[in-house]
Every structure is written in structure tokens, then in C-alpha cells.
Amino acid sequence: MSSSIFILLRQELLLSLLIFILLFIKIGKERSNESILNLINILLVVNLAAGIFGMSEGGIFNGMFTTNAFIVLEKNILNLAMLLISMQSYAWLKNHKQLAEFYLLLFTSLLGMFFMISSGNLLMFYLGLEMSTIPLAAAANFDLAKRKSSEAAMKLILSSAFSSGILLMGISFLYGTTGTLSFDVLTAYISNNPMQIFAFILVVSGFAFKISAVPFHLWTADVYQGSPVAVTAFLSVVSKAAVLFTFTSILYKVFTPIASVWYSVLVVLSIATILIGNLFALRQDNFKRFLAFSSIAQVGFILIGISGSSQAGSASLVYFVLIYVFSNLAAFGVVSLVSALAGKENISDFKGFYKTNPFLSWVLTIALFSLAGVPPTAGFFGKLFLMMAGAAKDNYGLIIFAALNMVVSFYYYLKVVKAIFMDENEAPIQKLNVPGITKLAMYICMAGIIITGLASLVYDYIYSLSIGI
Amino acid sequence: MNLSLLIILPLLTALLILLSKQLAQIRIIGLAGSLAQLGAAAWLLKLYMDQRAAGNTATYLFETNTVWFKALNINYHIGIDGIALAMILLTSLIVVAGILVSWTMEKLSKEYFFLLVLLSMGAYGFFISLDLFTLFFFLEVAVIPKFLLIGIWGSGRKENSAMKLALMLMAGSALVFVGLMGIYYNTHTFDMVEIGKMGISLGVQKFFFPFLFLGFGIFAALFPFHTWVPDGHASAPTAASMFLAGISMKLGGYGCLRMAALMPDAAHSYSWVIILLATIAIIYGAFATMMQTDLKYINAYSSISHCGFVILGIGMLNKTSINGAVIQMVSHGLMTALFFAAIGMIYSRTHTRMVAQLGGLLKVMPFISTVFVIAGLCSLGLPGFSGFVAEMTVFMGSWQNPDGVYRAATVISAASIVVTAVYILRATGKTIMGPISNEHALLNDANWNEKLAAGLLIIGILIIGLAPFLINQLIMPSTDFLMINIDKAITLK
Numbered sequence: 001m002s003s004s005i006f007i008l009l010r011q012e013l014l015l016s017l018l019i020f021i022l023l024f025i026k027i028g029k030e031r032s033n034e035s036i037l038n039l040i041n042i043l044l045v046v047n048l049a050a051g052i053f054g055m056s057e058g059g060i061f062n063g064m065f066t067t068n069a070f071i072v073l074e075k076n077i078l079n080l081a082m083l084l085i086s087m088q089s090y091a092w093l094k095n096h097k098q099l100a101e102f103y104l105l106l107f108t109s110l111l112g113m114f115f116m117i118s119s120g121n122l123l124m125f126y127l128g129l130e131m132s133t134i135p136l137a138a139a140a141n142f143d144l145a146k147r148k149s150s151e152a153a154m155k156l157i158l159s160s161a162f163s164s165g166i167l168l169m170g171i172s173f174l175y176g177t178t179g180t181l182s183f184d185v186l187t188a189y190i191s192n193n194p195m196q197i198f199a200f201i202l203v204v205s206g207f208a209f210k211i212s213a214v215p216f217h218l219w220t221a222d223v224y225q226g227s228p229v230a231v232t233a234f235l236s237v238v239s240k241a242a243v244l245f246t247f248t249s250i251l252y253k254v255f256t257p258i259a260s261v262w263y264s265v266l267v268v269l270s271i272a273t274i275l276i277g278n279l280f281a282l283r284q285d286n287f288k289r290f291l292a293f294s295s296i297a298q299v300g301f302i303l304i305g306i307s308g309s310s311q312a313g314s315a316s317l318v319y320f321v322l323i324y325v326f327s328n329l330a331a332f333g334v335v336s337l338v339s340a341l342a343g344k345e346n347i348s349d350f351k352g353f354y355k356t357n358p359f360l361s362w363v364l365t366i367a368l369f370s371l372a373g374v375p376p377t378a379g380f381f382g383k384l385f386l387m388m389a390g391a392a393k394d395n396y397g398l399i400i401f402a403a404l405n406m407v408v409s410f411y412y413y414l415k416v417v418k419a420i421f422m423d424e425n426e427a428p429i430q431k432l433n434v435p436g437i438t439k440l441a442m443y444i445c446m447a448g449i450i451i452t453g454l455a456s457l458v459y460d461y462i463y464s465l466s467i468g469i
Numbered sequence: 470m471n472l473s474l475l476i477i478l479p480l481l482t483a484l485l486i487l488l489s490k491q492l493a494q495i496r497i498i499g500l501a502g503s504l505a506q507l508g509a510a511a512w513l514l515k516l517y518m519d520q521r522a523a524g525n526t527a528t529y530l531f532e533t534n535t536v537w538f539k540a541l542n543i544n545y546h547i548g549i550d551g552i553a554l555a556m557i558l559l560t561s562l563i564v565v566a567g568i569l570v571s572w573t574m575e576k577l578s579k580e581y582f583f584l585l586v587l588l589s590m591g592a593y594g595f596f597i598s599l600d601l602f603t604l605f606f607f608l609e610v611a612v613i614p615k616f617l618l619i620g621i622w623g624s625g626r627k628e629n630s631a632m633k634l635a636l637m638l639m640a641g642s643a644l645v646f647v648g649l650m651g652i653y654y655n656t657h658t659f660d661m662v663e664i665g666k667m668g669i670s671l672g673v674q675k676f677f678f679p680f681l682f683l684g685f686g687i688f689a690a691l692f693p694f695h696t697w698v699p700d701g702h703a704s705a706p707t708a709a710s711m712f713l714a715g716i717s718m719k720l721g722g723y724g725c726l727r728m729a730a731l732m733p734d735a736a737h738s739y740s741w742v743i744i745l746l747a748t749i750a751i752i753y754g755a756f757a758t759m760m761q762t763d764l765k766y767i768n769a770y771s772s773i774s775h776c777g778f779v780i781l782g783i784g785m786l787n788k789t790s791i792n793g794a795v796i797q798m799v800s801h802g803l804m805t806a807l808f809f810a811a812i813g814m815i816y817s818r819t820h821t822r823m824v825a826q827l828g829g830l831l832k833v834m835p836f837i838s839t840v841f842v843i844a845g846l847c848s849l850g851l852p853g854f855s856g857f858v859a860e861m862t863v864f865m866g867s868w869q870n871p872d873g874v875y876r877a878a879t880v881i882s883a884a885s886i887v888v889t890a891v892y893i894l895r896a897t898g899k900t901i902m903g904p905i906s907n908e909h910a911l912l913n914d915a916n917w918n919e920k921l922a923a924g925l926l927i928i929g930i931l932i933i934g935l936a937p938f939l940i941n942q943l944i945m946p947s948t949d950f951l952m953i954n955i956d957k958a959i960t961l962k
Contacts, residue, residue, distance in 0.1 A: 312540070375609045384646070388541065391650040399650055403643035410639045414616065414632060422620045422628050456538045463540040 008058055008067050011051045011075050012118075015111045018043055019104060026100040033094050037086075040103055041437065044083040051076045059120055063182055066120040070465040074245045074318060075114055081238045081325045082110055087441035088333035089230035092340040094435075102142055105135040106234060113242035117249075122171050122181040125246065129167075129210070132242065133160045136235060140227040152226025159209065159219035167206025173199035183254050190257045197261060203250075204265055210243040211299050214272040221280070224292035229336035232288055236295045237328050241321045244299075248306050248314050252467055259309060266307040267398055274300030274401070278408045285346050287335050290412070291328070294371060297409055298324065304402055305386030312389040315466035319452075319459050320382040326448035327370035327379055333442055334364040342429045347416055352425030357432055361420050363442045370449045372413040373406055378453030385459070470509075470516055472531050472547045472597045475557065478506050479590035486583045496572060499582040503565045506589070510561035514943075517554055521946065528950045529599060529662065537603075542658055546600040551947035552795050555940065556596045556723055559802045562929050563715040564589045567708035569922035570810050573817075574622070574706070581622060585708060588614040592716045596723065601649050601659040604727075605642065608688075608720060612638050615717065618709040619701060630697075630704035637697040641687030645724070648681035652731075664731060665954055671734050678735030681728040682743070688721025691780055692750035695773045702769035707813025710765065714772050715806035722779040722798045726791065726951075729783055733955045736786060741874060743784030748878045750777035755888035759895075764812045764822040767896055768805060771848060774885060775801045775856075781882055782863040785875065788952050790866025793859055795944050800847070800855035800933055807926040808844035811837055814919050815900070818912045824896055829905030834914040838901045840923045845893040847930050850886055855933035860886070 006013065021043065025036060051072065059066040086103075093099050112131025119125035137160070141153035175181055177196050178189035190196055205216060212220040224232045255262055277297030284290040305316040337360065339345050354361040370379035383406065391399045434442075452458050482502025489495050513531075520530050529548030537545045549557065567585060574581050591611030598604035612635060620631035649659070655673045656664050687694040698718075702710050729736040736743075754774030761767045775797070782794025814837045815830065816822050831838040847854035850861075867879040915923070933940050 315540070369613065374613055375606050380606070380609065385541070387646075388650065388653070391654055394654065396647065396651065400647050403646050404640070407636060407639045407643050411632070411636055414635055417617075418620060418628055418632065421617065422631075456536075456543075459541075460539055 004056075004058065005060055007056045008060055009065070010056070011047075011072070011079070012111060012114050014047050014050055015107055015114065018047060019107050019111070022100050022104050022107070026104075033096070033099050036099055037090060037093060041083070041086055044079070044086055048076065048079045048083055051079050061124075063120045063184060064124045065115070065118050067118050070314075070318075070467065071118055073462065073465060074117055074241075077318070077322050077325060078110060078113060078238050078242060081241070081329060082106065082234075084325070084329045084333075084441050084444065085230055085233050085238070087437050088233070088329065088336055089228075089340075090435045090437050091337055092228065092230060096142075098142070098144070102139060102230075105139040106231075109133070109135040109139070109234075110238065113238070117242055117245050119246070120183050122174065122183070122186075125250075126164075126168065126171065129243075129246075130164065132239065133164070133210075136231070136239065139231045139234070140223060142231060143226075143228045146226070148226040149228065150226075152223045155219050155226075156223045163206050163209030163216070166202050166209070170199045170202030170206060173202065183250070186254050187256060190255060192258060192261070197258065200255060200258065200261065201265070204262070204269075207243060207247045208269060211240050211247070212296055213269050213299055213303065214276040214296065217273070217276065217296050220296060221289045221292045225286055225288045229288065229332060229339050232291075233329055233332035233336065236291065236332075237325055240295070240299065241325070244302060244306075244317060244321065248317055249467075251306065252309065252314060263307055263309065263393070266303050267395065270300045270303035270307065271398070271401060272300075273297065273303060274405045278405055278412075281409070281412045285348055287345050287347055287350075290347060290416070291331060291335070294409065294412065295328065297405070298371070300405075301383055301386050301402060304390035304398065308389030308392045310389060310392055311463065311466050312385070312392065315459070315463040316382070316385040316389045318466065319462050320386055322458070322462075323370065323378040323382040323449070323452050326445045326452065327367045327377070330363050330367035330442060330445035330449065331371065333438060333445065334360050334367070337432060337434065337438060338429060341432050344429060347419055349429060350416065351419045351423040352428035353420045356428050356430060359439075360432065360434065363446060365417050365420060366446060366449060368413045368416055372410050374410075376454060377449050378451075379449070381453040381459070470513055470531060471533065472513075472549065473533070474509055475506070475513075475593040475597060476590055478502060478509060479586045479593065483583050483586040483590070486579060486586065489579070492575065492578050495579055495582050496568075499568045499586065500565075502586060503561070503568045503589075506593075507561040507565050510558050513549075514554060514558060517549070517551070518943070526946075528947075532599070543602045544600050544660060545603055546660055546662070547597040547603070548599050549597055550950065551944040552723070552726070552951075553596045555795060555799050555944055556719060557593060559719065559799045559929075560589060560592045560596070560716050562925055563711055563802060563806045566806060566810060566922040566925050567711045569918045569925075570711065570813060571706070571708040572916075572918040574708075576622060581618070581706075584614040584618050585712065588618070588712055589716070592720060595720050599661050601652065601661060601664075604661075604724070605645060605649060608645065608724070609639075609642050611717060611720065612642070615701075615705075615709065615713060618712075619705045622706040622709070623704040624706070625704050626700070627704040630700035634697040634701035637687055637694065641684045641694070641721075644680045644684030644687070646684075648677045648684060648728075651677035651680070661727065661731060669732060674732040674735035675738065678728065678732045678739060681732070682725055682736075682739070685721045685724030685728060686746075686780065689718055689725060689780060690721070690750070690773045690776045691725075692746050692753060692773070692777070695750060695754070698773055699766055699769040702772065702809070703763060703765040707809060707816075710809040710813070711806040714769070714809060715802040718772065718776055719798050719802055722776065722783070722794070725780065726783050726794065729786065730951045730954050733786075733957065736955070740784050740786055743780060744875060744878045747777045747781035747784055748882055750774065751781065751882045751885045752888075755885040755892070758892045759888060761892075762824050764815070764824060764827075764896065764900070765809070767824075767892065768808045768812065771889065771892070772801070772805055774889065775805070775848070778860055778863050778882070781878070782866060785863075785867045785870055786955055787866050787869050788948055789869060790863055791951065792941065792944060792948050793862030793864075793866050795948070796855070796862055796933065796937070796940055797859035799940065800859040800930070803926050803929045803933075804844055804847040804854075804856055807840060807923060807930065808848065810919070810922055810926065811841040811844055814915055815841070819909050824899050826906070827900045827909075828903040829901070830909070831901045832905055833910060833912050836915045836920060836923075840915075840927070841901060842897055843927055843930070845897045847934070849890045849893045853931075853934050855930045858933055858937040
């Protein structure tokens with residue numbers, strides 16, 4: 001029994017170990033930032049590798065914590081994203097004083113997410129959620145000299161406190177009507193009872209806040225803009241992915257009796273999210289705001305995939321998130337580099353970027369194409385499979401709407417490409433010196449964008465593990 | 470022969486171009502790659518004809534079917550029939566000509582040739598696909614190179630044109646996607662051959678056919694979705710214009726044809742709409758061309774008119790008209806590529822494309838002027854050139870439909886030829902004949918690469934024009950196969 005706990009919890013334990021190592025580094029003697037960064041990156045690689053090998057399935061703590069191959073895979077994706085973010089923020093963190101604290105916060109948040117994904121009980125879930133959110137608010141404040149950064153942190157903590165409140169209210173209603181918090185038991189007591197549907201709506205609202213689905217998205221743009229790019233990347237990729245994983249498994253496992261209710265809720269949410277995300281993304285000039293709204297629109301597409309509620313639904317979600325990790329992080333990597341080295345964050349600053357930085361331009365362009373869903377990048381397959389999963393419900397109005405909105409999103413991604421390649425600029429961003437480790441991260445992202453799509457075994461593997469109703 | 474070679478060759482060429490350093494190296498790799506494609510296409514033709522002569526009556530030859538996404542029943546299923554082969558030959562010819570014409574391109578030449586080759590890969594992949602998913606994949610692969618080619622190397626309002634083109638084509642593929650979803654969830658497969666066998670229920674056909682047909686129609690400049698054509702073609706650099714009009718618009722026509730064969734009932738019940746739109750495109754395109762003063766706009770608008778004939782031929786849904794539509798696709802591809810090449814050659818020397826500022830070019834550049842005249846004559850349908858054969862076949866096929874509306878459409882479309890003659894002769898006369906302005910008096914004639922490119926395309930035009938039985942022999946058996954499906958729908962009614 002004791003050994004199986006170690007195996008089942010190995011990803012969480014490793015991460016806790018990393019946190020302790022960081023603490024010791026912090027209290028130990030002064031070291032150069034470079035050596036700490038290198039050490040952390042190596043540890044993150046080990047962490048990722050340890051997660052990949054060896055499967056485990058089972059539950060501990062009386063079903064509070066469950067894990068299986070699918071959940072391990074989801075955690076591995078998050079680990080990978082963490083590693084990529086760390087590699088790409090090298091240039092920014094190299095001169096940052098509170099380097100160790102920054103990683104401490106992100107790791108703690110990641111640990112919370114792991115517990116949230118593995119939760120088999122609403123209490124555990126809530127605990128994980130809070131553990132993942134609160135450190136992020138502190139991390140958002142990490143551009144210590146900028147007022148905008150503190151503003152972002154304040155907005156994040158207030159809005160997540162608010163959403164947690166709503167979520168807790170939903171949970172307590174559920175507890176009140178069913179008398180249990182355990183997922184396994186809960187399902188049997190859920191029915192079309194109005195009180196439970198109300199509770200369900202509250203829970204969904206809580207989730208919608210975290211994944212910034214419209215109409216709960218208002219905090220997103222400001223927080224993304226104010227936070228340091230690394231935190232923005234973490235928020236928009238890792239944090240969103242973790243909540244989406246949990247959301248899906250709760251929908252598919254706990255709320256199966258009211259599947260028709262949540263289907264219509266998801267459809268409404270996804271339509272609003274795609275529409276608003278797209279319309280606002282059209283007019284943004286700040287790159288981080290732009291990516292914020294585009295990621296809102298992406299969540300709308302993900303919701304369509306989840307609404308398919310089949311094995312293909314959850315498979316396409318995880319598949320898309322994996323692709324999203326590669327493409328969004330490649331885009332954020334370039335933006336982060338430009339922001340750290342040239343201090344520029346606007347799309348209009350990228351005019352003429354190709355003349356001075358061809359490599360970064362291609363990385364950014366391919367990433368944006370993948371986000372837009374253009375073949376042969378993986379984004380094409382990701383988005384298509386999401387929509388295919390959604391189309392299984394024969395709701396063609398929704399598919400027509402989504403397909404046309406892909407065209408709208410295509411416009412704003414192409415606008416950036418146009419700025420990079422076509423627009424003239426007298427003073428383009430100067431030639432940037434890309435640190436080797438960041439370059440490596442970008443190559444990984446590019447390889448991911450190409451391979452994840454074309455090599456069907458990635459999707460087949462995810463599909464073979466995934467669950468449906 | 471493994472058809473994947475047609476995808477691997479361009480891919481390899483593109484990768485080699487990326488790795489090469491000097492301009493000369495890039496050019497030679499590009500040319501060698503495109504010649505290899507042409508060689509492969511010609512070899513394929515020989516193998517294909519051999520097989521047919523040996524009595525192989527399978528609908529598609531050289532089929533291979535590999536599982537791609539198993540969970541979703543998506544297969545990499547490729548194979549060709551005569552129609553696809555004709556398109557492949559057309560593509561390979563235009564690619565060689567396009568590479569030759571852009572020999573002197575020096576601005577970001579590596580990226581330029583890379584994108585050109587990538588575009589051709591999309592086209593080959595599209596034509597050999599028998600699985601709707603791969604078809605759609607390659608259709609979209611070809612969009613992005615177009616956007617970049619026009620936006621970076623174009624002229625005039627290039628960014629706007631590039632954006633307009635990319636968005637309209639993406640909207641087209643969005644419509645195609647919706648149609649594909651409809652087919653997929655009613656047949657649980659993307660395989661065109663299987664779907665053809667099992668058929669699609671009438672209600673599904675009627676609902677989703679418009680999406681697919683309009684979607685591909687946007688690529689083929691179907692009225693009223695033709696607006697990307699003039700700006701896109703006019704702003705594009707020469708080779709990109711050739712690719713756009715010669716290859717890319719054919720993706721649309723070919724797609725429309727396949728969809729009509731896949732959903733014959735719907736095609737029959739909507740055929741009056743298709744014919745109406747095609748007739749409008751033909752007439753509107755012709756008259757709009759008369760008003761143009763820019764050579765590239767003249768050719769772009771006339772392309773709308775000519776592609777109208779493709780749609781018209783498909784809409785008439787009989788054997789002769791569909792044959793005509795296919796020949797028209799090949800013919801228009803060659804002719805319009807030649808036209809754009811000639812315009813590009815003139816523009817690179819005179820730095821203007823306005824008819825009013827040109828004149829008397831025959832005196833200083835006899836070769837280019839001759840090419841220009843040949844392209845013009847082919848466009849207005851002079852016997853001996855491919856245009857005549859194609860349009861004639863379409864009209865003969867259309868006339869077989871005894872219905873009054875169909876007759877009227879045929880008559881009206883045929884009348885457009887007069888308008889075509891007016892604008893072609895006017896533009897040619899003004900550009901080639903008459904007094905030459907002093908600035909243009911000392912210009913050179915075509916270089917070797919330009920002569921070679923034009924020569925290749927002219928040979929293609931003449932082969933179809935003088936020996937139409939050759940192309941008929943190639944595509945006839947395949948149209949027969951298509952007609953089996955399409956006629957089945959009539960008998961059901």
C-alpha cells in the first residue's frame with residue numbers, strides 16, 4: 001500500500017520535491033541566476049520524464065485522489081508546458097532578483113492543478129483550485145516596478161475570489177441536495193431537480209470564470225496585459241488547460257444525468273465566447289491583449305468539442321490542448337523575448353520584423369497559423385477534430401457558426417503576419433540575440449506543431465485513453 | 470507508380486530550397502524540382518494510358534489506401550482517373566513555366582521559390598485525393614502561400630488584395646467543411662469511393678450540397694463570390710498570378726465537379742441555380758472586362774467569364790458538357806498562365822500595365838507580342854487553339870438539354886464570345902500595334918527563360934487545339950464513370 005501511494009502520487013511528490021529544493025537554494029548561499037535557471041530547467045526535464053514512464057491507476061485517501069493513464073497524460077502535458085515556459089523566460093528571468101520565488105509560486109500553482117485534476121471529491125477539487133489560483137495572483141505582480149502588474153494581480157485575486165464564491169455556493173447546494181461530495185456517489189443523486197440545476201449553473205459559472213468564457217471573461221484582457229509575459233503564458237495555457245481538464249471530467253463523470261442540460265449551456269457559452277473573443281481580438285494592438293482575446297475565442301471552440309460528450313469529445317480536448325501548448329507558447333515565447341530585450345509589446349511594433357529577425361518571425365508566424373487552424377500545422381487538426389466532435393450532436397447551426405468564425409479569427413491572425421512580413425517600418429525591432437535554451441524551446445514547439453498534427457499516432461494514443469459518456 | 474511521389478517531390482524541392490544559400494542554387498533546385506514533377510506527371514500519363522490500353526477498367530488507377538486517423542476513420546486514400554491526371558499535367562506544366570518566369574526574382578528569392586513549390590504541392594495533393602479529408606487538407610494548404618506571395622511580392626494594393634483573397638478562400642473552405650461534416654455524420658466515412666457506392670440520402674444531399682458547391686465555387690470564382698479574383702490576380706507577382714489562375718482556380722472547378730458526382734440528386738435539383746450563376750458570371754465577366762484599362766485586370770475579369778464556362782458545363786450535367794468543362798479547365802489554365810506570363814514580361818520592361826500607355830510593342834519585342842496575341846486568340850476561342858475546343862464542347866453539351874431555360878442560358882453564354890472578341894482585340898491592338906512611345910523604343914525582347922516558359926505553355930495549347938482527340942481519350946472514360954453516378958439520379962426521379 002505504502003509503495004503504491006508513492007507511485008500514484010509520483011508527479012505530485014516530484015513537484016513538491018522541486019519546491020523544497022528551491023527553498024533550500026533560496027536560503028543557501030548566493031548563486032548566479034544563470035546557474036539556478038539551468039538547474040531548474042534540468043529538474044523540470046527530469047520531472048517531465050518521470051511522469052511519462054510508468055503507468056498507474058487507482059485511488060487513494062478514500063477516493064479523494066484518483067489517477068489513471070488519461071490523468072497522467074494530462075499532467076504530463078502541463079509539465080511540458082511548464083518546462084517550455086521556463087525555457088522561454090530565460091532572457092527575462094536572467095536579470096530578475098526574485099527568481100526563486102517566481103518559480104516557487106508557479107510550481108505551487110501547478111501542484112494545486114495536479115490535485116485538482118486528480119480530485120475525486122468536490123472538496124479536494126476546491127482545495128486544488130484555490131491552491132492553483134492564489135500563487136498566480138502573486139506571480140502576476142512580478143514585474144515589480146510596473147504599476148500595471150500590481151493592478152493585474154489585484155484584478156486576478158478579486159475576480160477569482162468572486163468566482164470561487166460562486167463555485168462554493170454551487171457546491172454547497174449540491175451537498176445540501178445530495179448529502180455527499182464524492183464524485184462517485186454524487187452521480188446517483190443528480191436529477192432534473194431545479195435546485196440541482198441551479199447548483200449546476202453556479203458550478204459552471206465558477207468554471208467559466210477560470211477558463212474566461214464569455215460572459216465571465218472581463219478580467220482576462222487586463223490581467224494578461226499587466227502580468228509579465230511568462231505569467232500570462234502560464235495563465236493562458238497551463239491554468240486554462242488544467243481547469244478545462246477538470247471541467248470535462250466533472251461534466252462527463254458527475255453530471256451525466258443532466259447531460260442535455262449542460263449540452264445547451266455549453267452551446268450558449270461557446271457561441272458567446274467565440275463571438276465576443278473574435279470581435280474583441282479584431283481591434284487589439286497590444287500583443288498580450290490580442291492573445292488574451294484570441295485565447296478566449298479558442299476556449300469557445302474547445303467548448304464545442306466538449307459538448308460532443310463522446311470519447312472523441314474528451315480526446316479532441318486533450319489533443320487540442322497539447323497543440324495549444326505548442327502553438328500558444330511559441331507565440332508567447334517570441335513576444336516574451338521581444339518584450340524582455342526590446343521592451344516592445346504592440347503588434348504595430350512588429351512591422352518589418354522579418355527583415356531583422358527572420359527566425360523569430362517564422363516561429364511566430366507558424367505559431368499563429370497553428371492557432372488559426374491552417375494546415376499543415378497541428379492547429380488545423382486540433383480545431384477540426386473539436387468541431388467534428390461537436391458535429392456528432394447533429395447541431396449543424398453551431399458548426400456553421402463556428403466554421404464562419406474561424407474565418408474571422410483567420411483575419412486577425414493574418415493581420416499580425418501582414419505586419420511582420422509586409423508592412424514597412426523605418427525603425428523595426430533590432431536584431432535580437434536569442435538565448436540558446438529559448439531557441440531550443442522554440443524548436444521543440446515547432447516540431448510539436450508539425451508532428452502532433454501529421455503523425456496520427458498522437459491522436460490515436462490520446463483517443464485510446466480518453467473517456468466519454 | 471506511387472502517387473505520393475507527386476507530394477514528395479515538391480516537398481523535397483521546398484526543403485532543399487530552404488537549405489540552399491545562393492540565388493543561383495535556389496533557381497537551379499527550383500527548376501530541377503519542377504522539371505522532375507513534369508517528368509513524373511508525363512511518366513504517370515504513359516503508365517495510365519498503358520493500363521487503360523491493357524483493359525484496366527477500374528474507376529481509379531494507382532490507388533493506395535493507408536489509415537491516417539484510425540479513430541475517426543480518416544484515410545490517406547489516393548488514386549487518379551483521367552480528369553485528375555489532366556489536372557496534374559496542367560499543374561506540372563504551369564509550375565515549370567512559373568519557375569522559369571520568376572528566374573530574375575531577387576527579393577527574398579528563397580522564400581519566394583519555397584512558397585511557389587509549396588503551393589504546387591497543395592495542388593497535387595488535392596488532385597490525387599480520394600478521401601474528402603485529405604482533399605480538404607490540401608485545399609487549405611494551398612491558401613497560405615497565396616496570401617504570402619501576393620502580400621510580400623505583389624504590387625499595387627497588395628496587402629488588401631492578399632487579405633481579401635485569403636479571407637474569401639477561407640470562407641469557401643469553411644463552407645466546404647460544413648458540407649463535409651454533413652456527409653461524414655451521415656455516412657461515417659470521408660472516402661469518396663465508398664460514399665459514391667453507398668449513396669447519400671436525398672434530404673442530406675439537398676441540405677449540404679449548396680455548402681460544398683458554393684465553397685468550391687468561391688475557389689472557382691463563382692458569381693457572386695468572384696470579387697477576390699480581380700484584385701488578387703492583379704496584385705500578385707507574375708508567377709503567382711499564373712499559379713492562381715492556372716492552378717488554384719482549377720481546384721474549385723475540380724471540387725465542384727466531384728461534388729456534383731458525389732451528390733447527383735442534389736446536383737440535378739439545383740442545376741438551374743448553378744446554370745443561372747454561371748451564365749451571370751460569363752456575361753458579367755465579359756462586360757466587366759470591357760471596362761478595364763489594366764492588362765492584368767483584363768485577364769482577371771476574363772478569367773471570371775471563362776471559369777463561368779466550367780461551372781456551366783458542370784451544371785448542365787451531361788457527358789459532353791462535363792467533358793467540355795474539364796477541357797475548359799485545362800485550356801483556361803494554360804491560356805491564362807500564358808497571358809499572365811506575357812503581361813509580366815511586358816510589365817517588367819515597360820513598368821506599366823495600362824493599355825493606354827502601351828503601344829507598338831510588336832516592333833521592339835516581337836516574341837513577347839506574339840505570345841500575347843496567341844494567348845488573346847486562344848482566349849477568344851479561335852479554332853486551332855484550345856479555347857475553341859473547350860468552349861465548343863461545353864456549348865454542344867449544353868445544347869443537348871432541351872429545357873427552355875437551359876437553351877436560353879446556352880444562347881446567352883455563347884453570345885459572350887462576341888464580347889470577348891471585342892475586349893481581346895481591342896487590348897491586343899492597342900498594345901501591340903500602333904505607334905510606340907519613345908521610352909519603350911529601346912527595350913529588349915524575351916530572354917531564354919521567358920521564351921522557354923511561353924513555348925511550353927503554347928505547346929500545351931496547340932496540342933489540345935489541334936488534336937483534341939488526345940485529351941478526350943484521356944478524360945472520356947473517366948467522365949463515363951462520373952456519368953454512371955449522375956445518370957443514376959435521373960432514373961431514380
